[in-house]
Amino acid sequence: MHDLGLSPLIPTLHRLAExxxxxxxxxxxxFCNIPEGEIHGxxxxxxxxxxxxxxxxxxSYGLCESGRFVVALKHxxxxxxxxxxxxxxxxxxxADTPSVRLxxxxxxxxxxxxxGGINEAADRAAIAVLYRVDAQGAVEAxxxxxxxxxxxxxxxxxxxxxxxxxxGPWIDRWRxxxxxxAISERTRIAEPxxxxxxxxxxxxxxxxxFWSAGIxxxxxxRYQPDGKLVESFDVPAAPTMPCFGGADGQSLFVTSxxxxxxxxxxARYPLSGTVFKGRAFVAGVPAFRFRxx
Numbered sequence: 001m002h003d004l005g006l007s008p009l010i011p012t013l014h015r016l017a018e019x020x021x022x023x024x025x026x027x028x029x030x031f032c033n034i035p036e037g038e039i040h041g042x043x044x045x046x047x048x049x050x051x052x053x054x055x056x057x058x059x060s061y062g063l064c065e066s067g068r069f070v071v072a073l074k075h076x077x078x079x080x081x082x083x084x085x086x087x088x089x090x091x092x093x094x095a096d097t098p099s100v101r102l103x104x105x106x107x108x109x110x111x112x113x114x115x116g117g118i119n120e121a122a123d124r125a126a127i128a129v130l131y132r133v134d135a136q137g138a139v140e141a142x143x144x145x146x147x148x149x150x151x152x153x154x155x156x157x158x159x160x161x162x163x164x165x166x167x168g169p170w171i172d173r174w175r176x177x178x179x180x181x182a183i184s185e186r187t188r189i190a191e192p193x194x195x196x197x198x199x200x201x202x203x204x205x206x207x208x209x210f211w212s213a214g215i216x217x218x219x220x221x222r223y224q225p226d227g228k229l230v231e232s233f234d235v236p237a238a239p240t241m242p243c244f245g246g247a248d249g250q251s252l253f254v255t256s257x258x259x260x261x262x263x264x265x266x267a268r269y270p271l272s273g274t275v276f277k278g279r280a281f282v283a284g285v286p287a288f289r290f291r292x293x
Contacts, residue, residue: 002231002233002280002281004233004252004280005278006235006236006276006278007276008275008276009029009042009253009274009277010042010275012273012274013258013271013274014255014258014273014274015033015034015036015258016033016034016035016240016257016259016273017032017240017256017257017274017275018060018104018201018241019032019059019060019104019201020241020242020243020254021061021243022244022246022251022286022287023041026041026043027043027045027247028041028044029041029042029044029253029275029277030042030061030069031253032058032059034058035259036053036057037053037056037057038053039051039052039058039061039071039080041082042275050082052085054080054087057074057101058071058072059072059102059104059105059115060105061080061105062105062106062290063107063290064079064289064290064292065290065291066293067081067083070090070113070133070290071087072093072102072105072115073102074102075093075101075102076089076090076091076092076093077093077113077115077133077137078090091138092139093131093133093139094117094131097127099119099120099127100117100119100127101117101120102115102116102118103116103118103128103150104116104201106153107288108132108152108154108161109154109159109288110158110180110181111134111135111290112132112133112135113132113134113290114130114132114133114152114161115130115131115133116146116152116163117130117131117146117149118147119147124147124167125147126145126146126147127145128144128148129143129144130143130146132181135290140181143183146165146168147165147167147168149164149165150163150165150166150200150201151163151164151171151202151212152202153203153204153285154204154288155204155285156204156208158288159175159176160173160176160208160225161173161176162174162204162210164199165199166198166199166215168191169191169198169199170190170191171188171190171191171192171223171227172186172189173187173225174186174187188227189223189227190229192221195217196214196219196229197214197216197218197219197221197232198214198217199212199213199214199221200212200214200215200239200240200241201213201239201241203241203244203284204284205244205280205283206249206283206285208225209222209223209225209230210222210223210225211223211284212242213235213239213241213242214232214239215239218234218235218236218237218238219232219233219234219235219239220232220233220235220239220254235254235276236276237257237269237276238256238257238261238272239255240255240256240257241254241255243284244283244284244285244286245284248283249284249285249286250279250282250284251277251278251279252277252278252280252284253276253277254275255275256271256272256273256274257273258272259273
């Protein structure tokens with residue numbers, strides 16, 4: 001078993017840290033604190049942290065070719081300039097279903113922003129959708145029948161997409177066309193239970209394996225492309241998403257959850273809400289950029 005050497009990146013504890021993204025242009029790790037409507041950026045050399053605040057929750061985001069961020073808010077996607085703090089509306093997404101808000105999102109190899117919903121109603125019905133949003137603001141529904149869309153990740157060749165439903169719970173693998181964004185050949189590769197770790201956010205490594213935050217079990221799970229669980233790493237919190245970064249792609253960042261934890265859970269995992277940094281034994285796939293220029 002490899003040791004990932006996870007330790008806090010910064011001392012701050014967040015309510016719901018999510019969506020870590022490594023920006024290779026600035027050598028900065030970004031992540032969001034969903035309920036507080038914040039995107040944080042930590043300079044990995046200087047250790048300085050910058051926070052951009054939004055008027056509502058920030059579900060997820062991605063990097064743009066222009067240097068901007070493409071940001072999923074509750075029911076919309078905007079283009080945000082971190083230099084000026086200005087936002088430009090891009091698309092309304094899923095606003096016709098009030099109980100469903102946007103959730104996990106990631107830029108794909110096709111240069112579009114892929115973002116899915118989560119149904120926050122008590123019945124948790126499978127009415128959320130995975131969308132594709134392009135630079136012209138065109139919105140296309142790609143996958144329906146979802147409870148809590150999560151785990152988007154793409155292989156280095158751009159031809160495989162992983163996607164999970166945390167409440168399904170399941171992990172799917174799709175054939176992906178990087179030229180058009182078309183998906184096909186859906187394959188259910190795993191159905192992890194609570195003890196293994198329901199699949200929250202995910203990332204792909206350069207070997208084509210899928211890393212999944214097993215939020216219910218305090219695990220970071222590594223799956224073969226066919227869904228076989230090959231390694232499971234302890235995380236001292238409820239992990240929400242892994243991310244690879246650094247110059248060689250082997251720095252590992254893992255966000256985690258504090259909201260909703262019981263006193264017993266917090267006593268056992270006092271670092272809940274931490275953003276962890278570690279070291280992987282394999283490089284990860286670099287972040288793709290939204291083609292806004």
